[in-house]
Amino acid sequence: MRELVKFWQQKARLLSALVRPVLWLAVFAAGFRNVFGVAIVEPYDTYVPYDVYIAPGLIGMVLLFNGMQSSLAMVYDREMGLMRLLLTAPLPRWFLLFSKMLATTLLSLVQVLAFVAVAALLGTTLPMAPLPLLHALAATLVSALMLASLGLLLSVYVRQLENFAGTMNFVIFPMYFLSTALYPLWKLEESGATWVYRAALFNPFTHAVEWIRFALYGKDPGAAPLVVCATLLVCFALACWGYDPQRGFGGLTQRGSA
Numbered sequence: 001m002r003e004l005v006k007f008w009q010q011k012a013r014l015l016s017a018l019v020r021p022v023l024w025l026a027v028f029a030a031g032f033r034n035v036f037g038v039a040i041v042e043p044y045d046t047y048v049p050y051d052v053y054i055a056p057g058l059i060g061m062v063l064l065f066n067g068m069q070s071s072l073a074m075v076y077d078r079e080m081g082l083m084r085l086l087l088t089a090p091l092p093r094w095f096l097l098f099s100k101m102l103a104t105t106l107l108s109l110v111q112v113l114a115f116v117a118v119a120a121l122l123g124t125t126l127p128m129a130p131l132p133l134l135h136a137l138a139a140t141l142v143s144a145l146m147l148a149s150l151g152l153l154l155s156v157y158v159r160q161l162e163n164f165a166g167t168m169n170f171v172i173f174p175m176y177f178l179s180t181a182l183y184p185l186w187k188l189e190e191s192g193a194t195w196v197y198r199a200a201l202f203n204p205f206t207h208a209v210e211w212i213r214f215a216l217y218g219k220d221p222g223a224a225p226l227v228v229c230a231t232l233l234v235c236f237a238l239a240c241w242g243y244d245p246q247r248g249f250g251g252l253t254q255r256g257s258a
Contacts, residue, residue, distance in 0.1 A: 002082065003103035007110075017066060017111045021058040022118055029054055029124075041186060043219035051124045056213040057181025059140065060205060062115055063108050067147030068172050070104040074155035087243070094240045097152055101236065104148035105141065112140060132218035139215045139225070143208035146228050149235035156242035179206040180213075204231040 007013060029051035077083035086096050116126065127133070154171065178199045185206075188197040200206045204227055211224035 003100075003107060007107050014111060014114060017062060018115055018118060020065065021061050021115050022122075024054065024058055024061070025051055025119055025124060026122055041184065043214045043217040045217075051122075052126070053184075054182055055119060055124055055126055056216065057179070057209050058119075059112050059115065059212055060143065060179075060181055060209040061176060062111050063140070063144045063147050063208070064172060064176060064205060066108045066111055067104060067144065067151040068154070069151075070100070070107075070148055071151035071155040071158060074100065074152065075158050078155070093243050094236075097236070097239055097243060101145060101148040101152060104151065105144040108144040108148070109141065112144075127216050127218075129218060132216055135215040135218070136212055139208075139211040139221070139228075142225070142228055142232065143212065146204065146208060146232040146235065149232050149239060152239035153235045153242065156239060175203060175205045179203050179209055181205070181209050204228060 074083065078087065083096075083100075087093070089096075119126070178196060180200060185197060185200060188200060207224040207227040211221045211228060214221035214224070
């Protein structure tokens with residue numbers, strides 16, 4: 001409730017969250033709409049323009065950036081905000097972290113719905129069949145949880161707000177660009193970019209985007225749900241371990257001497 005109320009009071013956050021993906025959709029995708037087309041490959045049954053292809057990737061972008069920004073908020077709250085008090089309360093650490101992760105996920109879903117509405121106004125239509133849409137919503141929910149858990153894990157290591165720029169450069173951008181958000185895997189392999197192709201295969205964000213993409217078209221996403229769920233469990237478990245003052249990564253209790 002605290003996160004939702006704070007988000008409602010900071011209405012500029014929704015606008016800032018939409019600017020990045022909308023710019024990609026309205027400018028970048030428009031320029032390559034008929035130049036960089038996507039061939040008829042799974043999950044598509046026909047040729048699709050580029051803006052339709054990258055729409056699931058831009059949904060992933062919203063989830064990724066909001067999940068990472070939650071780690072920035074966690075660093076602030078851990079040092080000076082409410083979380084500093086909650087971490088000293090007689091409550092299980094996993095419960096506090098799960099609540100924070102759930103709040104981040106809910107905010108991500110709100111931003112995704114707003115982006116989909118703006119994309120529809122710009123002429124990018126996505127499949128709206130009831131069952132695939134429910135599957136896509138579930139895929140988006142689990143993917144948002146996975147990225148929120150990754151943000152929690154990063155907040156163990158990010159001890160100062162100034163270090164968040166490094167997180168952007170070394171985590172967010174590589175995860176996004178080394179994925180299928182902007183180009184299909186077969187295109188990478190065909191162009192000879194072997195190392196990018198292999199990196200994208202092992203990138204959990206790739207599997208999150210592919211799960212959402214295949215779910216929208218009612219197709220089998222293969223191993224993508226397993227990879228996303230496994231990453232979610234591992235990141236959340238490591239975050240809980242890192243926030244344990246008796247066992248954490250280098251001791252969160254020693255931040256004052258850093």
